[in-house]
Amino acid sequence: MSLGLSDETDITIKGLEIVKKASQVYLEAYTSILLVDQAKLESFYGRPIHLATRETVESNSDAILSAASTADVAFLVVGDPFGATTHTDLVLRARARSVPVRAVPNASILSAVGACGLQLYNFGQTVSMVFFADGWRPASFYDRLRENAGLGLHTLVLLDIKVREQSLENMARGRLVYEPPRFMSVGTCARQMLEVEEDTGAGVCAKERLAIGAARVGGPTEMFVAGTLEELCGADEALGPPLHSLVLLGRRTHELEHDTKVHDYPLPQCSLRQS
């Protein structure tokens, strides 16, 4: 079940009824986060919440599924209930054990991003951007961006979050010590795009390409900043705290798109008319 995108009041009436009745409530806490903390959720729902880490869901789902075979278990997800392969996998394992599953949809960044003023019909496939690390710069996102650009379509780029990650040293020593959570910003994403552009040179992520940086979409402090990729490298301060996403603009625009929020964005030199 999805909780929506922003705070404790984004759950649906139907979802809240299910949470209140469920024998156990899990909150998936590694593919996305709400912008409020667990205590606030627990107090609002009137229920204790188990945080489900990646290990819980990938390697230890038996506990969840066993509980679900005799009573209702709520598995809460921020954003899309089917946005991550691990969620689909959990549904499949439930089905293999004949545990009935019901999905309760709610807001997802895939449609809420429409608030930036671009028409959702003009978006191509969605892309993920992971944090580059020394010697590891997965660049397959570039091919997806190129495919969308070839059709003139916008691309929503979803940005990595790292929670409960261990340093290599702690992992090697078997110490369950976790690094502070990291949320990729629009600036980091834009810099990684320019980095891969330098290697590739096909122009898909050239520094003058237009994009929109988005922050806290669906929440009361939702913010959009439009500009070139080069400009967006320095937009983190204007955008503020996580979560961020980025939209790379395509050439195929609806006339309305020339006239939407983009003109109100903090970077006055931006324009939707792409060269």
Add this chain to the structure above:
Amino acid sequence: MSLGLSDETDITIKGLEIVKKASQVYLEAYTSILLVDQAKLESFYGRPIHLATRETVESNSDAILSAASTADVAFLVVGDPFGATTHTDLVLRARARSVPVRAVPNASILSAVGACGLQLYNFGQTVSMVFFADGWRPASFYDRLRENAGLGLHTLVLLDIKVREQSLENMARGRLVYEPPRFMSVGTCARQMLEVEEDTGAGVCAKERLAIGAARVGGPTEMFVAGTLEELCGADEALGPPLHSLVLLGRRTHELEHDTKVHDYPLPQCSLRQS
């Protein structure tokens, strides 16, 4: 503000608070519908609702915007608040009058369709299918499907609904008499796709192409039927009442997709392994 996809309990807590406090509540009733009637919504919200027809929003939005310049007005939409150009246009006109606008997102078919088991990352641009009429068979959807197919991507096809349409005769005579509402079914959509395929012959909508018919996505009677386009021409009885959507499968599939709900669908001859 979005109401979700299915019934009165799909509104969020945040949304319900806004509806209860608003001075006026409009329900947009021409791009999509909830699966419950207006009286049920009014009783659940404890508020009277004005139905907003296409004419209200396109030609008579001044009434809405004037009210909104002095008090809070809630404009309720089923599915995506920014799914229709008329909604974006309303936001632009509000902004031109310096009326503050806030969007409250909720479930949208664009992400809820993930319940069919296909990975949302493998969807390309979304396409609309309108009812063909004598002499009018807009076929531009075919080009969009071909673009997605060229990249191996799935396509979500959103199906036409006709509410408050006048017959040509009633329109000519100026009689405000409306035809019964019509909701395009998966069977009609599949037949129209095969019809355009006959003219085009590029194979994008060949009768053996695999697709998934979806009905009442996000609701308690949600239903998916997989099969070839030819098979889906006869799937309306299995799918049941509106609203329907269709997903045309692409070749780029995640291994998990071979193992999802599709195997439980009523048409046993279906398979996700595309020729």
